[in-house]
Amino acid sequence: MTELASFETELRSCWEVFRDPAGTPDRRPRHTIGEVSEASGLTAHTLRWYERIGLLDPVDRSASGQRRYSDGDLHRLAFLGRLRLTGMPVADMLRYVELARQGERTSADRRDLLLAHREAVRQQIADLHATLAVLDHKIDVYTGRLERCASSH
Amino acid sequence: MTELASFETELRSCWEVFRDPAGTPDRRPRHTIGEVSEASGLTAHTLRWYERIGLLDPVDRSASGQRRYSDGDLHRLAFLGRLRLTGMPVADMLRYVELARQGERTSADRRDLLLAHREAVRQQIADLHATLAVLDHKIDVYTGRLERCASSH
DNA sequence: CGCTTGCTTCGAGTGCGCTCCAAGGCGCTG
DNA sequence: CAGCGCCTTGGAGCGCACTCGAAGCAAGCG
Numbered sequence: 001m002t003e004l005a006s007f008e009t010e011l012r013s014c015w016e017v018f019r020d021p022a023g024t025p026d027r028r029p030r031h032t033i034g035e036v037s038e039a040s041g042l043t044a045h046t047l048r049w050y051e052r053i054g055l056l057d058p059v060d061r062s063a064s065g066q067r068r069y070s071d072g073d074l075h076r077l078a079f080l081g082r083l084r085l086t087g088m089p090v091a092d093m094l095r096y097v098e099l100a101r102q103g104e105r106t107s108a109d110r111r112d113l114l115l116a117h118r119e120a121v122r123q124q125i126a127d128l129h130a131t132l133a134v135l136d137h138k139i140d141v142y143t144g145r146l147e148r149c150a151s152s153h
Numbered sequence: 154m155t156e157l158a159s160f161e162t163e164l165r166s167c168w169e170v171f172r173d174p175a176g177t178p179d180r181r182p183r184h185t186i187g188e189v190s191e192a193s194g195l196t197a198h199t200l201r202w203y204e205r206i207g208l209l210d211p212v213d214r215s216a217s218g219q220r221r222y223s224d225g226d227l228h229r230l231a232f233l234g235r236l237r238l239t240g241m242p243v244a245d246m247l248r249y250v251e252l253a254r255q256g257e258r259t260s261a262d263r264r265d266l267l268l269a270h271r272e273a274v275r276q277q278i279a280d281l282h283a284t285l286a287v288l289d290h291k292i293d294v295y296t297g298r299l300e301r302c303a304s305s306h
Numbered sequence: 307c308g309c310t311t312g313c314t315t316c317g318a319g320t321g322c323g324c325t326c327c328a329a330g331g332c333g334c335t336g
Numbered sequence: 337c338a339g340c341g342c343c344t345t346g347g348a349g350c351g352c353a354c355t356c357g358a359a360g361c362a363a364g365c366g
Contacts (some may be wrong), residue, residue, distance in 0.1 A: 034312065044313085045355055052316085064362055066313055079287065086284045090353065111295035118288045125281050128274050131239045134232065135271045142264035187342065197343085198325055205346090217332055219343055243323065 030060070030068035040077050047077075055080060055090070055097055086121050183213070183221035193230050200230075208233060208243070208250055239274050 037044045048067075050056050056076065059067045069077075076097075083093050096113050099106040190197045201220075203209050209229065212220045222230075229250075236246050249266050252259040 032313080043355075046353085048314090049354070062313095062362095064313085066362080082280075082284045082287055084353095085280050107295050111292060114288055114292050114295065118285065118292065121281050121285055121288065125278060125285075127235075127238050128278050128281070131235045132271065132274055132278075134235055135267055135274065139264060139267050139271065142260050142267065185342080196325075199323085201345090202324070215332090215343095217343085219332075237323095 030062075030070065031074065033067045033069070036069045036074065036077065039074070040081055042077070042081065050077075050080070053090070053094065055094055057101075083117065086117070087124065088117055088120075092117070183215075183223065184227065186220045186222070189222045189227060189230065192227070193234055195230070195234065203230075203233070206243070206247065208247060210254075236270065239270070240277065241270055241273075245270070 031039075033044045033047055036042075037047060040047070042050070047056075051059055056073060059069055059073060062068050080093055080097075083096075084090070092113065096110060099110045099113070184192075186197045186200055189195075190200060193200070195203070200209075204212055209226060212222055212226060215221050233246055233250075236249075237243070245266065249263060252263045252266070
C-alpha cells in the first residue's frame with residue numbers, strides 16, 4: 001500500500017528504468033519475490049500466478065533459478081495492482097498487457113481500455129459517495145444524534 | 154440504479170412504511186419479484202437467494218404463492234444493495250440484519266459495523282482517486298498530449 | 307555442520323457470490 | 337380456451353481470483 005505509492009512516484013523516472021544498455025546488468029536493482037510481495041501487497045503465490053498467466057513477462061532468474069524482479073517489473077506490477085484494486089477483471093488486465101506487447105500500433109486500443117476503466121472508476125466513486133451519505137445518516141441515528149426512524153433497515 | 158436512489162428518498166417517510174395496522178393489507182403497494190429485480194438491479198435469482206440465506210425476512214405471498222414485496226422490503230433491499238455495491242461481504246450484511254432482528258439492544262454493535270464499513274468506503278474512495286490520477290496521466294500520454302515515457306507499463 | 311528461512315514446481319483446492327436447471331403452476335390477452 | 341410470459345422449488349454448477357500443498361533445493365548463520 002504505502003509502497004505502491006512510492007512506486008508511483010517512479011513514474012517520473014521511468015524512462016530511466018527502461019534504459020537498458022545490457023552492459024551493467026548486475027548494477028540494476030534486483031528484488032526477490034518476498035521483497036516484491038511485501039512491497040506490492042500481493043502474495044508470492046499471486047506473483048507467480050500473474051507470471052504464469054502472462055500478466056508479467058517471464059521474470060529474470062538468479063544463478064540458482066530464483067526470481068529476481070527488476071524495477072521495471074515492480075513498476076508494471078504497481079500499475080496492475082492499481083487496476084485490480086479498482087476492480088478491473090484480470091482478463092482485461094491481460095488484454096491490456098498483451099496489447100502492450102504488440103507495440104506501438106495498439107496504443108489506441110489500450111487508450112480505449114483505460115478510458116473505459118476510468119469511467120468505471122468514476123462510477124464507483126459516485127456510488128461510494130452516495131453510500132457514504134447513507135452511512136453517515138444511519139450512524140448519526142445509531143449514535144442518537146437524530147430521532148430514529150423505525151427499525152433495522 | 155436510478156430506482157435505488159428513489160428508494161433512498163423514502164428514508165424520510167420510513168416510519169410510515171412501518172406503520173402496519175394490519176387492517177388494510179391490500180392497500181399497501183405490493184411488488185412482484187420481476188419488478189423488484191428491475192428496480193434493484195439484482196436478479197430474481199439473487200433476490201430469492203437473499204431470502205433463503207436470511208438477508209430478507211420471508212416475503213409475503215399472493216394467494217397463489219408468488220412473492221409480493223412490500224415497500225419495507227424494497228427499502229431494506231435498497232440499503233443492502235448499497236452495502237454490497239460498496240464491497241461489504243454478504244456475511245457481514247447477514248450479521249447486520251441478524252443484529253437488527255434482535256432489536257434495540259444490539260444497536261451499538263450495528264453502529265460499529267457501519268462505522269467499520271464507512272472506513273472501508275473512505276479507503277476505497279482514496280484508492281480510486283489515486284488510480285484516477287494515474288489513468289488520467291496515462292490517457293494523456295496515449296492521446297499524445299504528453300511526451301511518452303517508455304512503453305507499456 | 308546443522309538449522310532456519312525462503313525459494314522452486316504445478317496441479318488441485320477454496321471461498322465467494324451468485325447462476326442455472328427442470329418441471330410445473332399462475333394469470334392475463336386475444 | 338390457447339398461448340405466452342412470469343412465477344415457484346431445491347440443489348447443483350459456475351466463474352473468478354486466488355490459495356495451498358508437498359517435496360525438494362539453496363543461502364546465510366553460529
